[in-house]
Amino acid sequence: MAFPVPFQLLIVLIGLLLTCGPSLALDRVACQAATPDPLTGCPSGTLLVGPDSSGASFSSVQSAILSIPNDTTPYTILILPGTYTEQLNVTRRGPLTLLGQTDVPTNQSSNSVAIAWAAVAGTGDNAYTSTLTVAPTLNASLTGAGPDGNPVPPGTPFGCTDFRAYNIDFVNDYAPYSDDPSLAISISYANSGFYYCGFYSYQDTIYIGKLGNAYIYSSTIAGQTDFLYGFGTLWVQSSLLSLRSCGGGITAWKGTNTTFENMYGVYIHDSAVLPENATVAEEQVGQCALGRPWNAQDRSLFAHTYLSAEIRASGYIPWEGADRINFNTTMAEYKTYGPGFNFTGRMDAGIEFNTTQGPLTEHPILTEEEYVTGGYSSLETVFQDEKGTFGCTSWIDRTPWL
Ligand SMILES: *[C@@H]1O[C@H](CO)[C@@H](O)[C@H](O)[C@H]1NC(C)=O
Ligand SMILES: *[C@@H]1O[C@H](CO)[C@@H](O)[C@H](O)[C@H]1NC(C)=O
Ligand SMILES: *[C@@H]1O[C@H](CO)[C@@H](O)[C@H](O)[C@H]1NC(C)=O
Ligand SMILES: *[C@@H]1O[C@H](CO)[C@@H](O)[C@H](O)[C@H]1NC(C)=O
Ligand SMILES: *[C@@H]1O[C@H](CO)[C@@H](O)[C@H](O)[C@H]1NC(C)=O
Ligand SMILES: *[C@@H]1O[C@H](CO)[C@@H](O)[C@H](O)[C@H]1NC(C)=O
Ligand SMILES: *[C@@H]1O[C@H](CO)[C@@H](O)[C@H](O)[C@H]1NC(C)=O
Ligand SMILES: *[C@@H]1O[C@H](CO)[C@@H](O)[C@H](O)[C@H]1NC(C)=O
Ligand SMILES: *[C@@H]1O[C@H](CO)[C@@H](O)[C@H](O)[C@H]1NC(C)=O
Numbered sequence: 001m002a003f004p005v006p007f008q009l010l011i012v013l014i015g016l017l018l019t020c021g022p023s024l025a026l027d028r029v030a031c032q033a034a035t036p037d038p039l040t041g042c043p044s045g046t047l048l049v050g051p052d053s054s055g056a057s058f059s060s061v062q063s064a065i066l067s068i069p070n071d072t073t074p075y076t077i078l079i080l081p082g083t084y085t086e087q088l089n090v091t092r093r094g095p096l097t098l099l100g101q102t103d104v105p106t107n108q109s110s111n112s113v114a115i116a117w118a119a120v121a122g123t124g125d126n127a128y129t130s131t132l133t134v135a136p137t138l139n140a141s142l143t144g145a146g147p148d149g150n151p152v153p154p155g156t157p158f159g160c161t162d163f164r165a166y167n168i169d170f171v172n173d174y175a176p177y178s179d180d181p182s183l184a185i186s187i188s189y190a191n192s193g194f195y196y197c198g199f200y201s202y203q204d205t206i207y208i209g210k211l212g213n214a215y216i217y218s219s220t221i222a223g224q225t226d227f228l229y230g231f232g233t234l235w236v237q238s239s240l241l242s243l244r245s246c247g248g249g250i251t252a253w254k255g256t257n258t259t260f261e262n263m264y265g266v267y268i269h270d271s272a273v274l275p276e277n278a279t280v281a282e283e284q285v286g287q288c289a290l291g292r293p294w295n296a297q298d299r300s301l302f303a304h305t306y307l308s309a310e311i312r313a314s315g316y317i318p319w320e321g322a323d324r325i326n327f328n329t330t331m332a333e334y335k336t337y338g339p340g341f342n343f344t345g346r347m348d349a350g351i352e353f354n355t356t357q358g359p360l361t362e363h364p365i366l367t368e369e370e371y372v373t374g375g376y377s378s379l380e381t382v383f384q385d386e387k388g389t390f391g392c393t394s395w396i397d398r399t400p401w402l
């Protein structure tokens with residue numbers, strides 16, 4: 001009788017290790033500081049990427065990524081200042097951390113490393129456009145079409161269990177306006193954390209695909225149309241959503257029917273929505289939507305977030321030409337504030353959407369009870385592993401300022 005309990009614990013631990021392994025301890029600040037030997041303070045085995053003139057072992061980030069084995073050993077890549085024009089694809093299963101060199105490791109606006117690409121979807125899948133892709137296979141990253149998107153082949157393994165980026169800007173500057181999907185990041189079948197990062201595009205800047213988990217902290221996300229979209233789970237914490245114009249909505253999510261209860265959706269907390277500059281501020285007052293439903297099971301929430309005057313009175317909008325709002329559609333707000341919050345406008349819009357359906361769309365503003373019991377208030381009640389177990393958060397850095 002001495003064995004069963006520890007044995008069960010072991011099984012549980014092995015289960016958690018599959019996709020939600022133990023958190024990494026990493027003194028990133030020492031590694032990121034500019035020093036005569038750039039690798040001073042870095043974990044042993046850290047790979048160095050820099051411009052040709054720097055003498056670094058790798059002159060592109062993707063060549064460093066490709067040199068890493070597909071095993072479960074954690075790897076770190078330190079990137080010297082510069083703009084790297086390339087697409088990054090991370091398929092490995094084990095932890096990978098990308099660090100941008102900086103002496104200001106807690107301020108995105110001082111970042112000196114950018115990864116830039118310029119591509120638009122056109123007739124191809126959105127996946128091909130992304131500056132950074134974290135997914136085990138191309139198929140896992142494809143968007144596809146219809147209410148449930150690309151059918152990822154059954155048995156596709158989970159990809160990176162713990163991808164992190166600190167102080168890096170991801171740019172897709174195909175066109176200086178919303179032309180068609182141009183992704184900055186694309187995360188599917190993977191867990192990913194971004195700290196003090198920038199994300200710059202105009203349309204579909206951030207894609208969190210199937211079984212994708214993403215946590216974005218103290219970062220800047222710039223876009224115009226549907227610039228947070230996907231099937232997975234995204235939590236944006238203490239960040240800036242920078243409006244480059246208005247189109248579609250800020251969020252556009254597709255829910256999925258699973259055998260277990262899921263919380264797939266986009267959750268924006270303690271953040272600010274602001275115009276990118278004075279021109280946008282002048283031209284777009286009352287024009288931008290918080291979001292629109294990519295399918296009827298859309299789940300989107302802005303909580304404790306400042307909304308500038310560009311946000312329209314209704315907050316969210318329906319998807320033009322499609323009947324995609326029903327009682328399972330969650331287009332919510334909780335304690336949003338600022339000139340973009342218009343209580344009367346929100347109430348009017350909820351009724352305008354559809355008088356015959358949906359308590360949530362008629363009352364898009366959550367009560368405290370709905371906020372808490374709905375599971376919206378903590379990372380543990382939002383993030384799940386691929387089997388649906390909640391509390392899959394060990395890949396999140398809770399103290400990124402250290
Ligand atoms: C990485 O290893 C896992 C586990 O062995 C495997 O399922 C997966 O197909 C491999 N991925 C790549 C890109 O080789
Ligand atoms: C980051 O730096 C910018 C420019 O130096 C400054 O305006 C801003 O307040 C800083 N942000 C934080 C969060 O410290
Ligand atoms: C990355 O994957 C995309 C497809 O998502 C592909 O088009 C591109 O060629 C890949 N790039 C590299 C460097 O592997
Ligand atoms: C994706 O998987 C489907 C189903 O297995 C297959 O028909 C398709 O060819 C795959 N696509 C790619 C790009 O591998
Ligand atoms: C303001 O931002 C918009 C959107 O990015 C850009 O098109 C425009 O050129 C910017 N205007 C100024 C004056 O910087
Ligand atoms: C989920 O199931 C409901 C009820 O069967 C159906 O109406 C809805 O279209 C399904 N949604 C997706 C995304 O498959
Ligand atoms: C709404 O969600 C419930 C489960 O949460 C599901 O049983 C039902 O089929 C869904 N209805 C539609 C129309 O999607
Ligand atoms: C708020 O919304 C109402 C109803 O849509 C509208 O009449 C009013 O002008 C709006 N107020 C502001 C300050 O935009
Ligand atoms: C409201 O929902 C009903 C039932 O699904 C649908 O027939 C009707 O078209 C919807 N109305 C609007 C304005 O979306």
